Amino acid sequence: MSDDWVDLGDAGALAQNSLQRALAQDVPVALSCVNGAFGAVHGACNHVGGPLGNGALEGDYIVCPWHQWKFHRQTGVGEPGFEADRVPAFPVKIENGRVLVNVKAATKRSKAPHKAHPLARAVSRAEGPVRVAGLSTTAMQKQAPRYSGSDHLLESALATARAQGCETQLIKLNQLQFRACEGFYSKAARACTWPCSITQMDDKDQLTPVYEALVHWADVVLIATPIRWGQASSLYFKMAERLNCVQNQVTTHNRVLIRNKVAGFIIVGGQDNVQGVAGQMLGFFAELGFHFPQFPYIAHSRGWSAEDMENNVAAVRDSKELHEGAGQLAVRAIELAKCLLASDPATVIERGGRKAHRLIDNLRPA
Numbered sequence: 277m278s279d280d281w282v283d284l285g286d287a288g289a290l291a292q293n294s295l296q297r298a299l300a301q302d303v304p305v306a307l308s309c310v311n312g313a314f315g316a317v318h319g320a321c322n323h324v325g326g327p328l329g330n331g332a333l334e335g336d337y338i339v340c341p342w343h344q345w346k347f348h349r350q351t352g353v354g355e356p357g358f359e360a361d362r363v364p365a366f367p368v369k370i371e372n373g374r375v376l377v378n379v380k381a382a383t384k385r386s387k388a389p390h391k392a393h394p395l396a397r398a399v400s401r402a403e404g405p406v407r408v409a410g411l412s413t414t415a416m417q418k419q420a421p422r423y424s425g426s427d428h429l430l431e432s433a434l435a436t437a438r439a440q441g442c443e444t445q446l447i448k449l450n451q452l453q454f455r456a457c458e459g460f461y462s463k464a465a466r467a468c469t470w471p472c473s474i475t476q477m478d479d480k481d482q483l484t485p486v487y488e489a490l491v492h493w494a495d496v497v498l499i500a501t502p503i504r505w506g507q508a509s510s511l512y513f514k515m516a517e518r519l520n521c522v523q524n525q526v527t528t529h530n531r532v533l534i535r536n537k538v539a540g541f542i543i544v545g546g547q548d549n550v551q552g553v554a555g556q557m558l559g560f561f562a563e564l565g566f567h568f569p570q571f572p573y574i575a576h577s578r579g580w581s582a583e584d585m586e587n588n589v590a591a592v593r594d595s596k597e598l599h600e601g602a603g604q605l606a607v608r609a610i611e612l613a614k615c616l617l618a619s620d621p622a623t624v625i626e627r628g629g630r631k632a633h634r635l636i637d638n639l640r641p642a
Contacts, residue, residue, distance in 0.1 A: 297329030436603030503545020534565030
């Protein structure tokens with residue numbers, strides 16, 4: 277047997293699995309077998325290096341388990357319409373009951389040019405006044421909108437920001453159609469990408485304005501939420517799960533997307549647990565990289581027994597103190613943002629918290 281051929285194992289045993297991972301001279305291989313015919317291609321997907329050997333077969337095409345890119349199991353060529361994308365294919369043969377592959381005779385990997393997603397551009401703040409983004413996480417009927425205390429206070433905060441000479445924008449999650457996080461991170465840390473894998477694959481997903489505002493546009497982000505059963509709204513958590521792709525860049529690329537940005541919170545609920553909700557929001561946005569002003573949230577609650585929602589609504593709507601407080605929260609956040617923008621930006625940000633340890637995986641890059 278030539279030194280170019282690598283023994284992967286007993287043919288009978290390997291034929292029991294239609295697709296599996298193998299290693300040949302330190303080269304990852306996706307080994308397939310259909311009706312006794314073996315195929316061998318490089319185990320790293322063209323996209324972000326997903327392990328093809330852990331995927332599934334769809335006819336003669338290997339489907340990557342991370343983001344469902346497809347390659348022919350024997351030629352490595354992409355699925356119809358994407359033939360310009362191909363992974364290396366290896367000659368494979370059976371000799372004396374053993375499966376052999378020749379990794380030195382591999383075909384060339386070919387990556388078709390793919391237009392980068394607009395969110396993938398370098399993060400660079402454009403000149404101009406302080407920019408304040410308001411995020412409403414209140415859910416309601418679109419055909420019959422109701423009064424929202426948290427939204428009303430957020431609008432007061434944004435009005436104060438405009439009076440301060442800031443640019444503002446209001447994003448209402450209730451008006452966006454976006455998918456829930458589908459657990460790419462649970463497959464592997466590197467499967468959770470920036471931009472979000474869903475955003476890249478589904479042009480109908482509408483979370484892009486949130487990513488654009490938080491990462492590229494805003495200096496200050498004010499997040500408003502009602503309290504629902506002692507927690508922030510379901511839309512808040514749906515958004516938060518999708519923001520994992522921002523924070524995960526620290527894990528996978530030691531890249532901090534959020535720099536010199538400030539966050540503040542507006543929390544309104546008929547039932548209590550204001551500090552618990554605020555604590556979660558502070559912890560989460562700290563993990564993303566945001567700074568906080570002194571007294572970083574305002575809140576309202578009449579307590580557990582206040583089930584008379586009409587009176588709760590009136591208390592927020594008519595409270596001069598609450599609306600002034602929302603404006604002052606905006607002022608504190610804006611002043612901190614000005615200080616951060618006037619300082620020399622950090623050239624290196626050390627890893628910290630639970631991201632202090634670098635990612636260790638056994639996947640070879642494509």
